[in-house]
Amino acid sequence: MDWIRRQFDTRTIVLIPIAIAINIVLGQTVAAALKVPIYLDSIGTIFVGVVAGPVPGMLTGLLANLIWTYVLPAPFNSQFAAPFAIVAVEIGLLAGIFGRFGWFRSRPNTPLPQLVTGFVIVAAIVVVVFVYGFLPFYADGTLTFFGEQTDVSPVFVLLSWIVLALLVVAIVGFLYLLLARRDLGVAFVFVGGAITGVVSAIISAPIAAIVFGGVTGSGTDLLVAAFQQAGSDLQTAVLQQGLLSDPIDKVLTFFIVFLLLQTLSRRFVARFPQGERAVGLEGA
Numbered sequence: 001m002d003w004i005r006r007q008f009d010t011r012t013i014v015l016i017p018i019a020i021a022i023n024i025v026l027g028q029t030v031a032a033a034l035k036v037p038i039y040l041d042s043i044g045t046i047f048v049g050v051v052a053g054p055v056p057g058m059l060t061g062l063l064a065n066l067i068w069t070y071v072l073p074a075p076f077n078s079q080f081a082a083p084f085a086i087v088a089v090e091i092g093l094l095a096g097i098f099g100r101f102g103w104f105r106s107r108p109n110t111p112l113p114q115l116v117t118g119f120v121i122v123a124a125i126v127v128v129v130f131v132y133g134f135l136p137f138y139a140d141g142t143l144t145f146f147g148e149q150t151d152v153s154p155v156f157v158l159l160s161w162i163v164l165a166l167l168v169v170a171i172v173g174f175l176y177l178l179l180a181r182r183d184l185g186v187a188f189v190f191v192g193g194a195i196t197g198v199v200s201a202i203i204s205a206p207i208a209a210i211v212f213g214g215v216t217g218s219g220t221d222l223l224v225a226a227f228q229q230a231g232s233d234l235q236t237a238v239l240q241q242g243l244l245s246d247p248i249d250k251v252l253t254f255f256i257v258f259l260l261l262q263t264l265s266r267r268f269v270a271r272f273p274q275g276e277r278a279v280g281l282e283g284a
Contacts, residue, residue: 007053007273015052015272016060019044023064028076031218037241038249039218041081045088046095046257050104051272054096061088080216087204091250094196095257096274103188104254105280106262110184118187119178125191173255189258193251200250201242208242209235220245 027041045064049057062085069082098104110118177186208216214224214234220241227237261269261278269275 012052019048020064037220037245042091045092049092049095050099051275053274054093057092057096058089061092083211098192103192107184118184122187189254193254194247197247197250201246205239209238214238
């Protein structure tokens with residue numbers, strides 16, 4: 001109990017409502033206006049988890065989703081948020097754990113041998129996650145993406161290329177930060193975001209399929225429909241969508257929090273319960 005109490009100092013208590021507001025505003029904007037296959041509704045949750053600890057991160061995610069559905073009026077209200085509260089709790093938990101392990105620290109000018117080692121480890125993890133957590137959910141164990149596209153609506157074909165472009169941009173951006181800036185910290189952020197995204201997809205897929213029939217009012221609905229047109233049943237289509245959207249979304253969100261931590265004063269961040277671990281000031 002004392003460990004939990006230490007995570008809720010005055011700064012954390014003030015930060016939580018701000019983080020909740022950021023989650024809701026960004027999430028509602030993306031879902032209602034942009035309609036792209038990402039969410040951006042967990043930046044506040046991840047930031048609180050990283051600098052304050054797993055328990056405040058979990059609480060931030062839980063309260064954000066409940067308030068989003070049951071408290072706020074239109075146009076900020078979302079009927080889809082509350083059932084996914086358990087996913088928001090998981091995101092806050094993992095962000096807090098990764099922050100405690102120092103995965104959000106910047107590590108600039110890393111010696112080349114360590115940089116290469118980090119890159120190899122990241123590549124190996126990505127391959128393992130892809131082969132064992134992504135590929136088996138496609139027909140015959142092979143990657144068909146949207147499958148046979150002869151009878152697929154042109155809008156879904158276009159969307160498939162957009163998703164591919166997002167994947168390419170994410171990979172190029174990662175390589176630039178890792179190799180050009182030689183900051184090994186982005187490798188940790190990439191892995192943490194990818195792991196969080198895969199876990200989120202696995203947890204959220206049955207909720208989306210059973211509670212909402214795969215339709216959650218966001219840009220990801222188009223992906224679910226496209227996978228169904230390609231021959232997948234509803235639950236498989238929702239999981240395929242999640243395994244595409246969630247890792248991209250969480251890696252992007254982790255990167256945003258990582259950059260935000262580099263922008264803020266290190267001494268300011270270090271005043272939070274877990275801030276010293278986040279920016280690497282233990283013993284300073």
